[in-house]
Amino acid sequence: MISVGLLLVAWELYATYSGIRPTILPAPSRVFEQALLNRQALADNAIPTIGATLLGFACSLSAAFVLSMLVDFFQPLRRALFPVLIVSQTLPLVAIAPLVVLWFGFGLAPKIMLVALVTFFPMLVALVEGYESTEAEIGQMLRAMGAGRWRIFVLARLPSALPYFFAGLRISITYAVVGAIFAEYAGAAKGLGIYMLNVKNNFRPDLVLAAVGVSAALTLVLFGLTVLLQRLAMPWERAGKETAGKGAWR
Amino acid sequence: MSRLELRYVRKAFGGLDVLADISLSVGAGEFVSILGPSGAGKSTLFQLLTGAEHGEGEMLFDGAPLDDHGRHFAFMPQRDALMPWRRILDNATLGLEVQGMRRQAARVRVAPLFAEFGLAGFERHFPAQLSGGMRQRAALLRTVVQQRDMLLLDEPFGALDALTRTAMQRWLEQMWRHHRWTALLITHDVREAVFLSDRIYVLSARPARIVREIKVPLPRPRSLGGDAARQASALEAEILDIILNATPSKGHDHD
Ligand SMILES: Nc1ncnc2c1ncn2[C@@H]1O[C@H](COP(=O)(O)OP(=O)(O)O)[C@@H](O)[C@H]1O
Ligand SMILES: [Mg+2]
Numbered sequence: 248m249i250s251v252g253l254l255l256v257a258w259e260l261y262a263t264y265s266g267i268r269p270t271i272l273p274a275p276s277r278v279f280e281q282a283l284l285n286r287q288a289l290a291d292n293a294i295p296t297i298g299a300t301l302l303g304f305a306c307s308l309s310a311a312f313v314l315s316m317l318v319d320f321f322q323p324l325r326r327a328l329f330p331v332l333i334v335s336q337t338l339p340l341v342a343i344a345p346l347v348v349l350w351f352g353f354g355l356a357p358k359i360m361l362v363a364l365v366t367f368f369p370m371l372v373a374l375v376e377g378y379e380s381t382e383a384e385i386g387q388m389l390r391a392m393g394a395g396r397w398r399i400f401v402l403a404r405l406p407s408a409l410p411y412f413f414a415g416l417r418i419s420i421t422y423a424v425v426g427a428i429f430a431e432y433a434g435a436a437k438g439l440g441i442y443m444l445n446v447k448n449n450f451r452p453d454l455v456l457a458a459v460g461v462s463a464a465l466t467l468v469l470f471g472l473t474v475l476l477q478r479l480a481m482p483w484e485r486a487g488k489e490t491a492g493k494g495a496w497r
Numbered sequence: 498m499s500r501l502e503l504r505y506v507r508k509a510f511g512g513l514d515v516l517a518d519i520s521l522s523v524g525a526g527e528f529v530s531i532l533g534p535s536g537a538g539k540s541t542l543f544q545l546l547t548g549a550e551h552g553e554g555e556m557l558f559d560g561a562p563l564d565d566h567g568r569h570f571a572f573m574p575q576r577d578a579l580m581p582w583r584r585i586l587d588n589a590t591l592g593l594e595v596q597g598m599r600r601q602a603a604r605v606r607v608a609p610l611f612a613e614f615g616l617a618g619f620e621r622h623f624p625a626q627l628s629g630g631m632r633q634r635a636a637l638l639r640t641v642v643q644q645r646d647m648l649l650l651d652e653p654f655g656a657l658d659a660l661t662r663t664a665m666q667r668w669l670e671q672m673w674r675h676h677r678w679t680a681l682l683i684t685h686d687v688r689e690a691v692f693l694s695d696r697i698y699v700l701s702a703r704p705a706r707i708v709r710e711i712k713v714p715l716p717r718p719r720s721l722g723g724d725a726a727r728q729a730s731a732l733e734a735e736i737l738d739i740i741l742n743a744t745p746s747k748g749h750d751h752d
Contacts, residue, residue: 388578391570392572392591392596393596394595402591487623
């Protein structure tokens with residue numbers, strides 16, 4: 248927080264006193280002022296970005312969840328699928344985004360696809376490794392109790408994966424925003440990505456930076472939501488940090 | 498009348514011989530211990546009994562071969578295996594839920610036992626909020642409420658500090674006198690085996706074979722003082738001798 252503040256102050260001072268033109272490097276105060284003036288345009292363009300991010304992420308999450316279960320139940324699937332998926336992660340977004348837009352048009356579909364492309368694999372890996380982190384003793388005990396594979400999955404493997412799931416979620420949600428903006432940059436009617444491109448072409452770096460600020464704020468809010476969600480979903484984590492009952496040996 | 502009977506049970510993992518030749522029996526209402534060094538193959542024996550692994554030889558329960566259908570054992574793994582995400586009450590009901598009981602009914606069945614297990618007031622706590630001894634008692638509670646024919650306890654107190662362990666052994670001995678469970682306990686603690694058991698099988702280092710079967714003729718309740726305690730110490734010394742002579746001094750690996 249403090250470091251961000253210091254950076255802003257230094258930037259403000261540099262932009263004001265170095266004589267650099269505001270069309271090259273605008274001062275933060277100017278960016279802020281212009282952001283306020285253009286808040287309607289920024290909001291109008293942020294909404295499609297939020298929509299694409301959340302929809303794409305929801306799709307990729309559902310797909311990752313279904314596939315992670317299949318992989319958990321049929322191990323050979325993992326060896327067959329993971330190489331393909333790893334390759335999918337090495338595709339450079341700059342090259343892929345225009346192609347996807349070319350194939351699927353300016354609508355919502357290509358955005359959802361690109362968001363899904365960048366978030367799907369991290370979520371899948373997080374889930375699969377999460378299942379695998381299940382304590383072997385818990386599995387053996389459940390089997391001795393008479394539980395079948397499905398029962399063991401629901402009772403032990405799924406809850407064991409929660410910390411991994413949320414770690415994956417925190418990382419992916421930031422990728423998702425970047426993915427959506429990239430997709431819009433490559434072609435869209437509205438959205439932060441296309442807005443950045445347009446104002447840049449109009450020599451308005453202040454508005455480009457304002458849009459960057461909006462996307463950063465958006466990412467932070469989504470990140471905060473995942474943290475909140477984790478707290479709600481995993482109350483035992485916080486409970487464990489208090490030490491009620493510790494030290495009583497009887 | 499023996500309930501569990503093993504004849505010439507053997508098990509190898511790949512080329513690694515773990516159990517060489519295990520024959521033993523456990524009678525109804527009897528508390529039997531398997532005592533052996535770390536890495537001998539004790540937990541592996543429980544893996545065979547619970548069906549997690551398959552070996553050679555005969556395993557009989559009430560005279561019939563053990564198979565996956567008859568579920569005779571309530572198994573307590575080496576680590577407590579409490580689920581961190583379940584409250585203690587819900588950890589305790591786990592076995593009943595798996596058996597098909599509704600969670601609410603299972604809670605009603607389990608709740609009255611919390612006092613006896615020294616867990617009253619901790620029903621709503623998560624495992625991470627409990628001390629080591631309490632966690633072990635919770636795990637034991639989860640094990641006994643399943644009302645199976647026999648308890649399999651794998652080093653239940655192995656992870657506890659010495660003081661807590663002694664307290665827990667006394668508590669378990671007292672509990673056993675009330676309930677008379679048929680129980681098979683795994684331990685590498687000679688004193689624990691003598692204190693708790695009616696009989697002890699002493700295992701060699703890997704590949705494990707039974708080097709001696711020892712009856713523990715001490716009166717119950719087991720005490721820590723007086724004549725019986727001296728007898729117990731003599732027995733402990735004798736067993737230690739057997740183990741150290743049966744184990745070549747190549748050093749033992751930890752699990
Ligand atoms: N699933 C397995 N695969 C291969 N080796 C195993 C497996 N389980 C146990 N072992 C080996 O069997 C030996 C005995 O293990 P274990 O039964 O856990 O010993 P103990 O419980 O007596 O300490 C160890 O050397 C261990 O590495
Ligand atoms: Mg063991």
